[in-house]
Amino acid sequence: MTVTARASTRAALRRKRRRGAVRTLLFLSPWLIGFSVFFLYPLVSTVYFSFMRYDGFTAPSFVGLRNWRYVIDKYPYFWPGLRNTVWLVVVMVTLRVIFGLGIGMLVTKLKTGAGFFRTVFYLPYLAPPVAATIAFAFLLNPGTGPVNHLLGDLGLPRPGWFTDPAWSKPALTMLALWGIGDLMVIFTAALLDVPREQYEAALLDGAGGWQRFRYITLPTIRPVVLFAVVTGVIQTMQYYTQAIVAGKVASGVIGGSGQQWEPGYPHASTWTLPQMVYNLGFQRFDTGSACVVAVILFTVSMACTALLLRRRAGFLED
Known part of the structure; x- marks a missing residue:
């Protein structure tokens, strides 16, 4: 097999893997969106606000470990x-x-x-x-x-x-x-x-x-x-x-x-x-x-x- 043929085969395999990855992400997207919106984002926000002085009305301010x-x-x-x-x-x-x-x-x-x-x-x-x-x-x-x-x-x-x-x-x-x-x-x-x-x-x-x-x-x-x-x-x-x-x-x-x-x-x-x-x-x-x-x-x-x-x-x- 020539160098050009091997390069073409590798490129075709990479395209196939990319298509497979995109297809997998599309099937997983409903779960990924739900996980990110309803679990990951609230969890990160909760940890973030635990180091802030925040009353829900004014802008939060960093207070370290005071809370x-x-x-x-x-x-x-x-x-x-x-x-x-x-x-x-x-x-x-x-x-x-x-x-x-x-x-x-x-x-x-x-x-x-x-x-x-x-x-x-x-x-x-x-x-x-x-x-x-x-x-x-x-x-x-x-x-x-x-x-x-x-x-x-x-x-x-x-x-x-x-x-x-x-x-x-x-x-x-x-x-x-x-x-x-x-x-x-x-x-x-x-x-x-x-x-x-x-x-x-x-x-x-x-x-x-x-x-x-x-x-x-x-x-x-x-x-x-x-x-x-x-x-x-x-x-x-x-x-x-x-x-x-x-x-x-x-x-x-x-x-x-x-x-x-x-x-x-x-x-x-x-x-x-x-x-x-x-x-x-x-x-x-x-x-x-x-x-x-x-x-x-x-x-x-x-x-x-x-x-x-x-x-x-x-x-x-x-």
Whole structure:
């Protein structure tokens, strides 16, 4: 092959690669545009404004680490909000996964009426978060709620629930367990995919219920469990609506502009990082400090997700 022919062949290959690259970018363009507009640009802007003094009206001015020092050292609700958020992630996500798996196993064992019970357990998940929280605040009202009346009739202690700092987060966890329908559906589908012949072979070998769950059910549904944990951590790190509504209802502030209320009532026990972003950014108009909290929230969420995914290979192979 002559030099001219080789050069022509190389040029044709380069044109083919360019056409392939352009074609690939065209197919990827909807995702690239959405990623850039709705994720990359907001993320970069949040990091940028965390180093600025900005109230949303005047031009931003660079202040270095002043916003970070204020949030971490001087803002009184940062550490309570971080502790509450971590508590909810650890306790609420764990109990939701266990409870959802248990309900899924119960539904799959039913011989008759399985469809009815699946519907019953799933319906609470469809309830609007605000309406569900207000209903729970009424049911758990320490003075007039039917739950405490029933506990009193049984001779049991009557907690303060949303008015008691020691019981406010457990009450929110109960609300989350009530709306367990999403995980119930996911785990039910996973459990129905476990091969029946493996259970039959285990029964012939004399395996008990716990052994069948440990050595057959759990290894088969581990990818689904991991998915439930990861998505649960991400969702709980964004926990906002139920916590703020419960605090407002319990404190007697249920509506109206200009009403004052204690953030995270009672005693900041329901205060979370997303509420902090709203308080700083939209109530105090301190956008720079709100961006600091948003960056911290994003970093903690990514760290938890990366840790879970890093352990994925060993988790799935155990």
